[in-house]
Amino acid sequence: MEPLKHECGVAMIRLLKPLEYYQEKYGTWMYGLNKLYLLMEKQHNRGQEGAGLACVKLQANPGEEYMFRERGLGSGAITEIFGTVHGYFKELTPEQMADAEYAKQCLPFAGELYMGHLRYSTTGKSGISYVHPFLRRNNWRAKNLALCGNFNLTNVDEIFADITAAGQHPRKYADTYIMLEQVGHRLDREVERLYNECKAEGLEGMDITHTIEDRIDITNVLKTSTPKWDGGYVICGLTGSGEAFAVRDPWGIRPGFWYMDDEIMVLASERPVIQTVLNVPADSINELLPGQAIWVNKKGQMRLEQINEPKKKKACSFxxxxxxxxxxxxxxxxxxxxxxxxxxxxxxxxxxxxxxxxxxxxxxxxxxxxxxxxxxxxxxxxxxxxxxxxxxxxxxxxxxxxxxxxxxxxxxxxxxxxxxxxxxxxxxxxxxxxxxxxxxxxxxxxxxxxxxxxxxxxxxxxxxxxxxxxxxxxxxxxxxxxxxxxxxxxxxxxxxxxxxxxxxxxxxxxxxxxxxxxxxxxxxxxxxxxxxxxxxxxxxxxxxxxxxxxxxxxxxxxxxxxxxxxxxxxxxxxxxxxxxxxxxxxxxxxxxxxxxxxxxxxxxxxxxxxxxxxxxxxxxxxxxxxx
Known part of the structure; x- marks a missing residue:
């Protein structure tokens, strides 16, 4: 009777074909962007206080932006952020709008990886700075990280103490920032491990960059950053080099579902949302299991990995x-x-x-x-x-x-x-x-x-x-x-x-x-x-x-x-x-x-x-x- 404010909603898309494929088959290179909009609107019940989206381009040249984000506040935030994104395209000619190659090279939010978040505050903290996705920037493409989640941690104090003792300095005392720093720190270490490996092999210059991006293993990052998280969560992330991942808490408290075919991988907080948006049967949609991560690398290869040992499943009955x-x-x-x-x-x-x-x-x-x-x-x-x-x-x-x-x-x-x-x-x-x-x-x-x-x-x-x-x-x-x-x-x-x-x-x-x-x-x-x-x-x-x-x-x-x-x-x-x-x-x-x-x-x-x-x-x- 008195509405409960509750957990957030997440949506993630990885397109597995070039943008030209979707332009030819579906009549628009914005296929992924449009599907993200639908996934978020169909989960609007999960977020009335704000919304955000992030996008990553796979094939950007040095000096070109490859990671984009838009966020908004209020119950109309989904309409607002997608309106802002489409505002970048309003001056284009019909020919330009139908040119996937032009979009890839010149247009913001024309990428292959998308992530959306619907916010319902459970901590009393509000304002645009608390709306996901959160970004962690770096000149190394592989070290860039966008993170969002449906979660609440119970031991922020312990984790904060751990990471500050290790020399880190989170910008805010909030679980999202702390998780971003934890995952980002381990991502830095993974990239540096691969950098040393490449140098030992005699690689130089952009060959090092490309090899790092080909070899990066997100499971290493998650296995070293998530074990101390006490709480319920489904955390989604994108890296600047094109990795997409999601990980679920070991108790299965918060929900997550995924679907994949030869065109697309999709993850969302609710199963019927994927069914409706992609028009696929329920039995083709998989539940992300407790403690499990799904990961799609830069090449579009998917892996499921047990990140943390599953506990007795306590999926939320509410x-x-x-x-x-x-x-x-x-x-x-x-x-x-x-x-x-x-x-x-x-x-x-x-x-x-x-x-x-x-x-x-x-x-x-x-x-x-x-x-x-x-x-x-x-x-x-x-x-x-x-x-x-x-x-x-x-x-x-x-x-x-x-x-x-x-x-x-x-x-x-x-x-x-x-x-x-x-x-x-x-x-x-x-x-x-x-x-x-x-x-x-x-x-x-x-x-x-x-x-x-x-x-x-x-x-x-x-x-x-x-x-x-x-x-x-x-x-x-x-x-x-x-x-x-x-x-x-x-x-x-x-x-x-x-x-x-x-x-x-x-x-x-x-x-x-x-x-x-x-x-x-x-x-x-x-x-x-x-x-x-x-x-x-x-x-x-x-x-x-x-x-x-x-x-x-x-x-x-x-x-x-x-x-x-x-x-x-x-x-x-x-x-x-x-x-x-x-x-x-x-x-x-x-x-x-x-x-x-x-x-x-x-x-x-x-x-x-x-x-x-x-x-x-x-x-x-x-x-x-x-x-």
Whole structure:
């Protein structure tokens, strides 16, 4: 209901034929540039704060630019940066635009390697200097590096200490700059290793340059720069000499998919994006595996290499619930199954009265789970119909059959999101009043004071929009009961791998658990969890334990949900309000290949996650309590 800001999106293209080939076959040498635009637009959901692209030409002469970059800020950044690129071509004649050889020699962004990035800030740092791709320049073509990624590191402090101890001086204390310096430093060493090798062989001048570019091995660079990265990532890079690469974290937290034929290699954060843009079947698209890198060298030869030892796979389940496009066939099926698995708990809270219940959803990401929920209730109703028909005996009358078979699950589009209001909701005294009107309702969609209203959302994290808007606006329809359903489990812990939830107090589940402990005179549980967390501050992160789990341990999920209702129901609400959450078991049954559930379970896949949740809990307690 309150949108989560999340991980970025990446796109990378390596054309495997000369530009003349695409001009002849597709009518334009801009084939790669156009495909990059589509890959980025189809992933626009992953980046509303900025966008950037980079391009590398393979055959530039000394003195000619061969590496280009354009970046922009805001939700319209994709249109802006591609408009800027096309602005370089607006004065050209039709003949020049159709001349691939002229484009290669004279035009910016007319290259064979492209990389795009969509930014969603998770650190609070903003501005054009934080928009990817980042560039590291050098007079040696092979030492030039453009880097972008969908990532968040948990141990920036450790890595910063390591590289400064080695004599490096990063320009900014930010994970992207630090990663750029790390990879760039190892790229420098790889080039220097090859330079010495060439000199030993008696090579001179441009022969050395060309031999270095032919022999460079990006896997050497990645194997020496990435092992200490703790976090989730898919990092993409281009070098000035024509290497294209991408590497994924060893836990498989962040997603990456690739496709290759004899014309093109493409990598993106989401599978259906590649399917749509290239019109290829899903089974021709490969997942980049945990700890694996894909690399295409200057000659267009592709290699897959295991860079870091794969850990137990903990692919992000929020990708399946919320963030990725629902057009992926597996994600669509999983989201429907998440909805189906909520039928039994919903039946309990509506006292099995489906006749007097209207089902709906919060637009727009919960729509697929809503369809799954409806299918589940259709199946339930069909079973009821069979039982009632069997109970009539062998010769039921037409009227009796018609009465039974005419029963339907009642579904309506009750909630409507008024997106226009988002643009001018301001801070200050008017914010809450304006926020209350972000959603509208369809009047007359249920029978007042007689019908229950069941409304499903993909997740309930902070509960802010529920309290400020949704419950009050739904109550205007005068339902007997409002049942808010979450297709995901209770979000109890911060994420440190790319989602913008890093502090404890923003979680309504955490606030509810703390309130229950206070209500029941159990503050000692809070004190003990704080003391244990504080005692391990000086330990290596690998030895730390997530003691925040002890805050939730005394209570059932249902107890916490009931307390949430107390905290979130606005004063004056007439309908009874209940909240139903997905179970952890239900999540794993629906999404068996994406076991990353740390936001629900507290089981962080990396030591850095445990270290940061420990810090977040201590910060919260020291801000609220005086232990």
């Amino acid at each position: 990708e399946r619930i919320y963030f990725s496009r629902g057009s992926d066939m597996d994600i669509y099926r999983e989201r429907k199954l998440l909805g189906q698995k909520l039928v039994d708990p919903i039946l309990k809270v509506i006292d099995y009265d489906v006749v007097h219940t209207v089902f709906s959803f919060i637009p727009n990401t919960a729509e697929v789970a809503f369809y799954g929920m409806l299918e589940g209730f259709d199946n339930y109703l069909n079973q009821l119909k069979v039982q009632r028909i069997e109970a009539l005996g062998h010769k039921p009358s037409h009227t009796e059959l018609e009465q039974i078979l005419s029963q339907r699950i009642r579904s309506e589009k009750v909630a409507i999101k008024d997106i226009k209001l988002r643009t001018f909701i301001a801070e200050g005294n008017t914010r809450n009043d304006l926020a209350a009107h972000v959603y509208d309702v369809t009047y007359g969609s249920l029978v007042p004071y007689a019908d229950n209203l069941v409304i499903i959302d993909d997740s309930i994290v902070r509960g802010t929009t529920l309290k400020q808007s949704i419950i009050s606006i739904l109550d205007r329809l005068h339902p007997k009961k409002i049942v808010i359903v979450s297709s995901s489990p209770q979000v109890r812990y911060p994420d440190y791998y790319g989602i913008d939830m890093a502090s404890m107090e923003q979680f309504i589940a955490f606030r509810a658990a703390i309130a229950l402990l206070e209500d029941r005179g159990m503050r000692r549980v809070i004190e003990d969890a704080y003391r244990k967390s504080k005692e391990q501050v000086g330990l290596p992160k690998e030895e730390m334990v997530n003691y925040v789990k002890e805050i939730y341990a005394p209570f059932t999920d249902e107890e916490i949900s009931r307390k949430m209702v107390e905290l979130l129901t606005p004063v004056g609400t007439q309908a009874k309000v209940e909240i139903v959450y997905q179970t952890l078991d239900g999540l794993h049954e629906a999404c068996p290949d994406h076991e990353g559930d740390w936001y629900f379970s507290g089981d962080y896949p990396t030591p850095g996650g445990v270290k940061l949740v420990n810090k977040a809990f201590i910060d919260y307690i020291e801000q609220i309590y005086q232990f």
